[in-house]
Amino acid sequence: xxxxxxxxxxxxxxxxxxxxxxxxxWDQETLMPPRGIGDRAKQLSLLSTLIHRRATSDxxxxxxxxxxxxxxxxxxxxxxxETKRDYEKAVTLPESLVKEIAxxxxxxxxxxxxxxxxxxxxxxAPLLEKVLDQQISVAECYGYEDxxxxxxxxxxxxxxxxxxxxxxxxxxxERYVPLVKRILDGVEEDYDAPxxxxxxxxSKQMDLSRTLIKGIGYDLEGGRLDLSRHPFTTGSNxxxxxxxxxxxxxxxxxxFASVHEAGHGxxxxxxxxxxxxxxxxxxxxxxxxxxxxxxxxxxxxxxxxFWHHYWPEVVSTFPAMEEKGMEAWYRHxxxxxxxxxxxxxxxxxYNLHILLRFEIEQRMIGGNIDISEIPHxxxxxxxxxxxIRPQNDTQGCLxxxxxxxxxxxxxxxxxxxNLLTAQIFDSARKAMPDLETxxxxxxxxxxxxxxxxxxxxxxxxxxxxxxxxxxxxQPLKVDFFINYIKEKYGELYGLSL
Amino acid sequence: xxxxxxxxxxxxxxxxxxxxxxxxxWDQETLMPPRGIGDRAKQLSLLSTLIHRRATSDxxxxxxxxxxxxxxxxxxxxxxxETKRDYEKAVTLPESLVKEIAxxxxxxxxxxxxxxxxxxxxxxAPLLEKVLDQQISVAECYGYEDxxxxxxxxxxxxxxxxxxxxxxxxxxxERYVPLVKRILDGVEEDYDAPxxxxxxxxSKQMDLSRTLIKGIGYDLEGGRLDLSRHPFTTGSNxxxxxxxxxxxxxxxxxxFASVHEAGHGxxxxxxxxxxxxxxxxxxxxxxxxxxxxxxxxxxxxxxxxFWHHYWPEVVSTFPAMEEKGMEAWYRHxxxxxxxxxxxxxxxxxYNLHILLRFEIEQRMIGGNIDISEIPHxxxxxxxxxxxIRPQNDTQGCLxxxxxxxxxxxxxxxxxxxNLLTAQIFDSARKAMPDLETxxxxxxxxxxxxxxxxxxxxxxxxxxxxxxxxxxxxQPLKVDFFINYIKEKYGELYGLSL
Numbered sequence: 001x002x003x004x005x006x007x008x009x010x011x012x013x014x015x016x017x018x019x020x021x022x023x024x025x026w027d028q029e030t031l032m033p034p035r036g037i038g039d040r041a042k043q044l045s046l047l048s049t050l051i052h053r054r055a056t057s058d059x060x061x062x063x064x065x066x067x068x069x070x071x072x073x074x075x076x077x078x079x080x081x082e083t084k085r086d087y088e089k090a091v092t093l094p095e096s097l098v099k100e101i102a103x104x105x106x107x108x109x110x111x112x113x114x115x116x117x118x119x120x121x122x123x124x125a126p127l128l129e130k131v132l133d134q135q136i137s138v139a140e141c142y143g144y145e146d147x148x149x150x151x152x153x154x155x156x157x158x159x160x161x162x163x164x165x166x167x168x169x170x171x172x173x174e175r176y177v178p179l180v181k182r183i184l185d186g187v188e189e190d191y192d193a194p195x196x197x198x199x200x201x202x203s204k205q206m207d208l209s210r211t212l213i214k215g216i217g218y219d220l221e222g223g224r225l226d227l228s229r230h231p232f233t234t235g236s237n238x239x240x241x242x243x244x245x246x247x248x249x250x251x252x253x254x255x256f257a258s259v260h261e262a263g264h265g266x267x268x269x270x271x272x273x274x275x276x277x278x279x280x281x282x283x284x285x286x287x288x289x290x291x292x293x294x295x296x297x298x299x300x301x302x303x304x305x306f307w308h309h310y311w312p313e314v315v316s317t318f319p320a321m322e323e324k325g326m327e328a329w330y331r332h333x334x335x336x337x338x339x340x341x342x343x344x345x346x347x348x349x350y351n352l353h354i355l356l357r358f359e360i361e362q363r364m365i366g367g368n369i370d371i372s373e374i375p376h377x378x379x380x381x382x383x384x385x386x387x388i389r390p391q392n393d394t395q396g397c398l399x400x401x402x403x404x405x406x407x408x409x410x411x412x413x414x415x416x417x418n419l420l421t422a423q424i425f426d427s428a429r430k431a432m433p434d435l436e437t438x439x440x441x442x443x444x445x446x447x448x449x450x451x452x453x454x455x456x457x458x459x460x461x462x463x464x465x466x467x468x469x470x471x472x473x474q475p476l477k478v479d480f481f482i483n484y485i486k487e488k489y490g491e492l493y494g495l496s497l
Numbered sequence: 498x499x500x501x502x503x504x505x506x507x508x509x510x511x512x513x514x515x516x517x518x519x520x521x522x523w524d525q526e527t528l529m530p531p532r533g534i535g536d537r538a539k540q541l542s543l544l545s546t547l548i549h550r551r552a553t554s555d556x557x558x559x560x561x562x563x564x565x566x567x568x569x570x571x572x573x574x575x576x577x578x579e580t581k582r583d584y585e586k587a588v589t590l591p592e593s594l595v596k597e598i599a600x601x602x603x604x605x606x607x608x609x610x611x612x613x614x615x616x617x618x619x620x621x622a623p624l625l626e627k628v629l630d631q632q633i634s635v636a637e638c639y640g641y642e643d644x645x646x647x648x649x650x651x652x653x654x655x656x657x658x659x660x661x662x663x664x665x666x667x668x669x670x671e672r673y674v675p676l677v678k679r680i681l682d683g684v685e686e687d688y689d690a691p692x693x694x695x696x697x698x699x700s701k702q703m704d705l706s707r708t709l710i711k712g713i714g715y716d717l718e719g720g721r722l723d724l725s726r727h728p729f730t731t732g733s734n735x736x737x738x739x740x741x742x743x744x745x746x747x748x749x750x751x752x753f754a755s756v757h758e759a760g761h762g763x764x765x766x767x768x769x770x771x772x773x774x775x776x777x778x779x780x781x782x783x784x785x786x787x788x789x790x791x792x793x794x795x796x797x798x799x800x801x802x803f804w805h806h807y808w809p810e811v812v813s814t815f816p817a818m819e820e821k822g823m824e825a826w827y828r829h830x831x832x833x834x835x836x837x838x839x840x841x842x843x844x845x846x847y848n849l850h851i852l853l854r855f856e857i858e859q860r861m862i863g864g865n866i867d868i869s870e871i872p873h874x875x876x877x878x879x880x881x882x883x884x885i886r887p888q889n890d891t892q893g894c895l896x897x898x899x900x901x902x903x904x905x906x907x908x909x910x911x912x913x914x915n916l917l918t919a920q921i922f923d924s925a926r927k928a929m930p931d932l933e934t935x936x937x938x939x940x941x942x943x944x945x946x947x948x949x950x951x952x953x954x955x956x957x958x959x960x961x962x963x964x965x966x967x968x969x970x971q972p973l974k975v976d977f978f979i980n981y982i983k984e985k986y987g988e989l990y991g992l993s994l
Contacts, residue, residue, distance in 0.1 A: 016540045020517060023524055035719035036736030043513045050547070222532035239533030 003066030004076060008278065010060055011083065015236070015277030017051045022234045026241055029228040045102060052098055055090040075280060078461045082279030085158070092141045101134050101406055112404035119394045125371050128403055132364055132371070135408050139365060149365045152409030156286040157416070159463045162362065165412050168419070169358055171478045172351060177385055179482060179497060180348055184338055184387065186495040191335035194328050195250065200318055202227075202246045208317045209244055209258035212310060216296055217448040218242070218262035219269050230343075230401070231257035233264035233293075237276045240268045251314070252333060253344075256297050263296030264289055266448060270456025280459035286410065287464045288455065290417025291424060298347045298418075299425045299484070300447070302333050305440030334492055338388045340395040348485055349386060354415035356381035357400075361408055420468060422480035424451075427472045500563030501573060505775065507557055508580065512733070512774030514548045519731045523738055526725040542599060549595055552587045572777060575958045579776030582655070589638045598631050598903055609901035616891045622868050625900055629861055629868070632905050636862060646862045649906030653783040654913070656960045659859065662909050665916070666855055668975045669848060674882055676979060676994060677845055681835055681884065683992040688832035691825050692747070697815055699724075699743045705814045706741055706755035709807060713793055714945040715739070715759035716766050727840075727898070728754035730761035730790075734773045737765045748811070749830060750841075753794050760793030761786055763945060767953025777956035783907065784961045785952065787914025788921060795844045795915075796922045796981070797944070799830050802937030831989055835885045837892040845982055846883060851912035853878035854897075858905055917965060919977035921948075924969045 021044065028040050054060065064087060067080045108127040115124035139151035149162045210225055223235070228243035235241045242261035246254045267289060271281040283289045300306055307314075311326040321329070336346050342353040360377060363369035369377065378397040383389045390396035402410055428450055429435050438446050454471045468476050486497040518541060525537050551557065561584060564577045605624040612621035636648035646659045707722055720732070725740035732738045739758035743751045764786060768778040780786045797803050804811075808823040818826070833843050839850040857874060860866035866874065875894040880886045887893035899907055925947055926932050935943050951968045965973050983994040 012539070013543055016536070016543045019536055020521065020540050020544070023521060024517065027520055027524065031721060033717065033719050033721055033736055033738075035716070036732075036734075039513070039516055039734050039736060042509070043517050046510055046513045047517070219532070220530065222530050224528060224530055235533075237533075237536050239530055239536060241530075 001067075001070050001072070001076075003063050004070050004072060004080070007060075007063040007067045007080070007083065010054070010063060011079075012277045014051065014054055015281075017047060017054070019236060019239070021047050021051070022236070022241075023239075026234050026243075029230075029232070030226045030243060041106060048098075048102060052090065052095070055087065060087055061091075075275070075461065079275070079278045079280055082460045086279070089142060092143075093138065094141070097134065097137055097141070101138075104130055104134065105404075105406060108404040108406075109401065112398065112401065116394050116398040119392045119398070121375050121393045121398060122372075124398065124404070128374075129371050131403060131406050132408070135406060136365060136367070147362070147366060149362050149409065152361070152365050153412065154409075156407075156410045156413050157464060158285055158460075160285075160287075160416075160465065164465075165358070165416070168416070168476060168478060169355060169412070172415070172419075173355060173385075175478065176351060176482060176485075177355075179485065180352060181387065182497060183336055183348055183485075183489050183493065183495065186493055187336055188493075191328075191331035192250075194324055195332050198249065198320065200248055200251050202248055204317050205246050205248075205251060205254040206244075208251075208313065209254055211313055211317075212255065212301075213242070213258050213262035213265075215310070215442060216259065216262060216266070216300070216444045218265050222269055223265055225258060225262075231261050233261045233268070236268055236271075236281060237273075240265045251318075256301060256333070259301040260293045260297035263293035266296070266451075267292040267456050270448075270452040271459050272457050275459055278459070280461055282460050284455075284458070284460050284462060284467060285464040286413035287416035287420065288467060290414055291420035292417075292451065292455070294418050295421040295424060295451075299421050300439060300444075302347060303439060304330050305436055307333070308440040309442040331492060334488070336489065336493070338386050340382070340386075340388065340390050341399055343399075348489060351415045351418055352385040354411050354418075355385055357411040358415075360397075361411060365408060416464070416476065419478055419481045420476060422484040423468070423472045423474075423477060425484075426480050498564075498567050498569070498573075500560050501567050501569060501577070504557075504560040504564045504577070504580065507551070507560060508576075509774045511548065511551055512778075514544060514551070516733060516736070518544050518548070519733070519738075520736075523731050523740075526727075526729065527723045527740060538603060545599060549587065549592070552584065557584055558588075572772070572958065576772070576775045576777055579957045583776070586639065589640075590635065591638070594631065594634055594638070598635075601627055601631065602901075602903060605901040605903075606898065609895065609898065613891050613895040616889045616895070618872050618890045618895060619869075621895065621901070625871075626868050628900060628903050629905070632903060633862060633864070644859070644863060646859050646906065649858070649862050650909065651906070653904075653907045653910050654961060655782055655957075657782075657784075657913075657962065661962075662855070662913070665913070665973060665975060666852060666909070669912070669916075670852060670882075672975065673848060673979060673982075674852075676982065677849060678884065679994060680833055680845055680982075680986050680990065680992065683990055684833055685990075688825075688828035689747075691821055692829050695746065695815075695817065697745055697748050699745055701814050702743050702745075702748060702751040703741075705748075705810065706751055708810055708814075709752065709798075710739070710755050710759035710762075712807070712939060713756065713759060713763070713797070713941045715762050719766055720762055722755060722759075728758050730758045730765070733765055733768075733778065734770075737762045748815075753798060753830075756798040757790045757794035760790035763793070763948075764789040764953050767945075767949040768956050769954050772956055775956070777958055779957050781952075781955070781957045781959060781964060782961040783910035784913035784917065785964060787911050788917035789914075789948065789952070791915050792918040792921060792948075796918050797936060797941075799844060800936060801827050802933055804830070805937045806939040828989060831985070833986065833990070835883050837879070837883075837885065837887050838896055840896075845986060848912045848915055849882040851908050851915075852882055854908040855912075857894075858908065862905060913961070913973065916975055916978045917973060919981040920965070920969045920971075920974060921952075922981075923977050 024040060024044055032040060064080060064084050072080065108131050111124050111127040115121060135152060136148060139148035142151040142154065144150035145161055147162050153160060153162060153165065206225065210220070213225060214220055222238045223240045223242060226243050227246060229245065231244045233240065233242045242258070242265045244254050244257040244261060267283055275281045307326060307330050311329060314329065315322045336348045339345050339349065342350070345353055356378065359381060360369065360374060375393050375397050379389050382396070428447060431450060432446050435447060455467060462470060465475060489495065490497040521537060521541055529537060561577060561581050569577065605628050608621050608624040612618060632649060633645060636645035639648040639651065641647035642658055644659050650657060650659060650662065703722065707717065710722060711717055719735045720737045720739060723738070723740050724743060726742065728741045730737065730739045739755070739762045741751050741754040741758060764780055772778040804823060804827050808826060811826065812819045833845045835846065836842055839847070842850055853875065856878060857866065857871060872890050872894050876886050879893070925944060928947060929943055932944060952964060959967060962972060986992065987994040
C-alpha cells in the first residue's frame, strides 16, 4: 500500500489547499473589509492555479496508477476510483480554458450584479454569452453521452444523465404542476398576515438560529453560524461553517436559511474522520447535499412536531409572539404563495422554479436559444408553471447568481434533492417508528444518527441513484414528495387534494 | 526593467501567500471553531513550505541579480536591496532547520501554555532548551558581528547591533530606573480606586473602541476590530486587521489595546499602494512599529487633550461614568503601579520589564545561563528593577508567549519603540505648532498625515536608526522619553522629579 499511502498524503495537501480556499471565500462573504477585495481576488486566483497544478500533476497520476494495482479494501478502492475521476476531469480541461473561465468569472458576476440592480439584461447578455460559450467548450472537453447538458449536469450530479432527469421532471410537470395550481387556487387565507408589522432584532434572531441548529445536531464546536448576503455552507472536516441572512421584519428567512445550511453542514460533519481529505470525506452529489438541507429545513423544520418543541423558545426570545399562538406560527411558516423569486419560494412552489430553469438551461447549452430570448422565455414559463408573469428581469431571469458564476447544470439538483427528502423520510419513519414523537420532543439524534449511518459516512462511495436505491430500496420517485405535499397542505388549507 | 517587473510580479505572488497566512492565523485567533485546529496547523505548515520554497528559489535569485543591473530609481533600488536581504537570509537556513523549528513551535507553545497555567516551569524547560538551541543555530547560520544576540536582534530590528542597544539600555538603567522608583515611591493615591466595582458590557466596549480608532484615523474600510485572547495586528495592503481584548470590570484593557493595535494598523495602512507587496509596503522594523502603536496608545491616547475630546463619548456609552468626572478618568488611565505582568504594565514601568528580558536573553543566546536558573534570575531582576518579587513563575518568567514561539531578540524593540515615541512627538510638535489644540479638538489627521509622510510611506526604505535620524534630526536618545515622563507624572502625582 505504499502508493496508496502516498496518494492519501498528496490528497491531504490538496485538501489543505482547498480548505484554505474555503476560508478565504467565507471570510470574503462575511467579514472582509471592502478594501481587501483586490488582494482577495489575487489570493484566490493564485490558490486555484496551485490547486489545478497539483490536481493535474504527473505525480498524482502516477500514484493513482500504482495504487490501482495494490491490494485495497472496498473503501480504499472507491477513494482511488473517485480520485481518478477527479484527475481525469481536471486534465481534460486545457489550462488556457481554466484560466479564461477564472478571469471571466468576476467580470460576469459584477455585470450580473449591476444588471440585476438596474433591471438591465442587455448589460449582462454579452458576459452570459461568453460564460455559455465557455461552458459549451467545457462540455465538449468532458464529453457526454447524449447531449452537452449531460456534461454540465455531471459537474454537480456525477453519472446522472439528462434523459433520466427529464423523465422525473416530465412526471413533475404532469402531476405536480396541476396539484400546485389546485393548492394555490384554494388558498383563501394569508397565513403571513397575523405577523405583519412585527420587529425582530437581528442579534436575537441569530441567537434563536444558533439554538435551533445546535438542537438538531449541527456541531458548533466544529463550525460557526454567521451572517452573509446569501446563506451558504463551506469547509470540511472539523471546520464546517454555515451562514444565514436576517430580515428584521420576519423570522422566517433567518430561521429556515440557518436550518437549511445546518442540514448541509451536518452532512459534511457526518463524514468519517478517517476519510477526511479523501473523496469519502466529500459529499456525493449536490442532489444528495440538497436532500439533507431540505429534509431538515422543510420536512423537519416546517413540521408541527418541530414547533411543538421549539415554540417556547420562539416565545422566550420574542415575548410578543406569545399571543399569536403556536398554530398560527405553524401556518405562517408554511404559507403558500405565487412568487417570483426562487430563494423566497415556499416548499410547495419551489420545484416549479426549477422546472423552468432546467428547460432554459438545456436550450442554452444545446445552442437552441438566443441569449436575447431568455427574458421572454423565462417569463412565459413562469406564467405557465407558477401562474404569474415577472414585471421585470430583476424578478425574472436576472434573479440568480448561478449563471454568472458559470454554474450551469446546477439547478436541477435542487428539485432532485427536494423530491428525495420525502422518499428518505418515508424510509426513516419505517426504520424508526417513534420518529415523529422524537421530533416533537426535541430528540433529533436518532434521525441524525440514521442519516449518518445511511448516507453521511459514505462520502462519495455511492452515486446519487445508488444511494437512493440503498437507503430507500427503490429509485427516485416523485410519488413520495407529491403525497407529502398533498397530505400536509390538504390539512393546512382544508383542501381535498 | 524587464527583470525588475518580473521581480515585482514574483513578489506579488509571495505577498498573496503571506496574506493568506495572515488571514488563516487571524481566523484561528478570533473565530475558528475549536475542532478546526488540526487542519489549520496543516494548512499553515503547507503554506510556510510553499512560501519558503519560493522565497529561496533560483528564479527569485536570478531576478534579483538581473534587476540589480537595470536602471532603477531610488525606491526601486531599495526594493531590490531589501528583497535581496530577505532572500539571503532565507537561503542561509537549511530546510531541515526551518522544518525542525516549525515542528517544535506548536509543541513548545502547548508546553508553555500548560506550564504557565500550572506554574510548572520544569514542564516548559526542555522545550525552551530546544527552542534556544535552534535559535543559536539560526544565529550561527545568519552570522553576526560581535555576539550571536546580534543575529537574534537582527530578525526584528535589521542592522541594529546589540552593542548599540546596550548603550541605550545602560543609560535607561542608570537614569530611568531611579526615576521610576521616585515616582512609584511618591504615589500616595490609587487612581484606579474610584472605578472599582463598575461593569462595562463587552459589546459596548467594542463600540467605544471602534469609535476611538476610527476617530484617530484607522481605516475600518480597510480593516476590522475583533476580539482575541491577545491583541494583535495582522495583514497588509487593503486588509489590515486589529484585535483587542475586554475586561468587563475595567475599560482600560480594551481601549488601550485597541488604540495600540490601531497605531500598528495605521502604520501598515500608510504604506503607498504602488509599493504594496514589496519591501516598501512593509514596516521597517519592530521598534518603528512599536513607536507608532505606543505613540497613539500613550502619548496621544493617555493625554489630557485626547480625553478632553473623547470623555463625552465615554459618558454617552457608559452613563454611570458621568459622575466620576473627566479628571478622575485621566488619572485612572495614567495610574502607576508596581506590577508583575508586562502586558498590564503602565507607561512608566513598562520599560523596566524589557530591561530584565534583554539581560536574560543575551545570557541565553550567549550560552551564559542554565535554563533552570531563569526563574531565579528573572525574579532577582524584577526585584532589582521593579521592586517586587514574583510569587510564582506564572507571574514571572512564564508570563510571555514569545520564547515558546522562537521569538528571541524581539523584546528590546518594545522599549526602543517606547523611547522613540517621545522623540518623534517632540519633532511633530515642532512641525505642527497647533498639534496639542488639534488633539484636544479631535483633529488627528494632521498628526497622522505627518507620520505618513515622514515614516509610513517609506516602508523598509530606511532602517530604524536612519529613520530616527531623518525624522528627528538626531539618533535615538533617552532624554525625550525621560523628560516626557517627568513632566507628565510630576504633574499627575504632584511630585517634583
